[in-house]
Amino acid sequence: LAKTTQPISMDSYEGQEVNITCSHNNIATNDYITWYQQFPSQGPRFIIQGYKTKVTNEVASLFIPADRKSSTLSLPRVSLSDTAVYYCLVGAYSSASKIIFGSGTRLSIRP
Amino acid sequence: GAVVSQHPSRVICKSGTSVKIECRSLDFQATTMFWYRQFPKKSLMLMATSNEGSKATYEQGVEKDKFLINHASLTLSTLTVTSAHPEDSSFYICSARDLGTGNNEQFFGPGTRLTVL
Numbered sequence: 001l002a003k004t005t006q007p008i009s010m011d012s013y014e015g016q017e018v019n020i021t022c023s024h025n026n027i028a029t030n031d032y033i034t035w036y037q038q039f040p041s042q043g044p045r046f047i048i049q050g051y052k053t054k055v056t057n058e059v060a061s062l063f064i065p066a067d068r069k070s071s072t073l074s075l076p077r078v079s080l081s082d083t084a085v086y087y088c089l090v091g092a093y094s095s096a097s098k099i100i101f102g103s104g105t106r107l108s109i110r111p
Numbered sequence: 112g113a114v115v116s117q118h119p120s121r122v123i124c125k126s127g128t129s130v131k132i133e134c135r136s137l138d139f140q141a142t143t144m145f146w147y148r149q150f151p152k153k154s155l156m157l158m159a160t161s162n163e164g165s166k167a168t169y170e171q172g173v174e175k176d177k178f179l180i181n182h183a184s185l186t187l188s189t190l191t192v193t194s195a196h197p198e199d200s201s202f203y204i205c206s207a208r209d210l211g212t213g214n215n216e217q218f219f220g221p222g223t224r225l226t227v228l
Contacts, residue, residue: 034216043115043204043219044155087154098145099217101155 004088004102011108018075020105022088025069033064033071036087038104044087048073083109113139113209117220124195125228131191132223134161134205140185141207145217146178149202161188161205195227 005023012018024033032051036044048055050062050071061074075082087104091097114137124130134144142163147155159180160168167180179191188207192199206219 036219041202041222041224043117043206043222045219046216049216098157098160100157101147103154 003100004090006086006088006102006105008103009106009108011110012078013110014079015077018078018082018107018109020073020075020086020088020107021070022073022102023070024088024090027068027090028092030092031090032092033062033068034089034091034099035060035062035071035073036089038085038087047086078107078109080109080111083107113137113207113216113218115205115207115218115220117203117205117223119223120221121224121226123226123228126196127194129191129193130195130225131189132203132205132225134188134190134207134220136186136207136209136218139207139209141188141209142185144182144188144205144207146180146188146190147204147206149204149222155204158190161190163188192225195225197227200225200227 034049035047037047038044048057048060048062050064052064055062063072085104085106087101089099091099116135118133144161146158148158149155157170158173161180161182163182163185169175177193182188202222202224204222206217208217
């Protein structure tokens with residue numbers, strides 16, 4: 001299982017773009033990269049997933065370089081409600097493939 | 112997206128009692144579900160993989176006789192914390208994948224807060 005490394009914490013202000021980078025040097029060929037958001041006392045919530053290049057949805061973008069050894073979650077124009085812990089996960093597409101959580105990044109947004 | 116529910120959302124029990132937590136996939140079938148435990152300000156720790164119709168697979172350091180897992184149907188997995196002690200107090204979260212969506216998204220339940228007195 002590929003291990004992930006993220007910054008422990010980040011701070012930003014409302015309206016700013018926030019980029020959180022995750023390192024996964026040992027990513028396997030069939031691994032996907034998935035980002036989750038977790039608020040206190042809630043289960044993690046899916047944000048975005050990608051395999052290579054760039055993926056964008058209504059809440060975020062995910063940038064993955066060609067070597068796939070890292071990825072960057074980009075949150076445009078953050079608000080106070082984006083204060084949460086963000087987890088980068090790497091795993092294969094299989095119902096039985098377990099996912100191991102890293103430490104996550106605690107993002108704090110200030111007014 | 113698919114929904115995973117947990118019951119109860121929070122439970123308080125006395126030391127030495129057993130507590131059962133249910134995890135249900137509401138609109139999809141899940142042959143495999145996962146159980147996690149999370150302590151305050153810590154990351155989720157995978158406890159075990161629950162397999163429908165067969166024995167669960169436990170992670171290293173997790174006592175299978177203490178954390179009993181039963182996955183009797185394609186939509187229900189249960190975790191029973193036997194002879195609970197205060198150190199078992201934690202936030203327990205389950206998850207499952209819906210392969211029918213065509214992606215690798217894993218859906219998480221809302222969690223169960225266990226407090227052992």
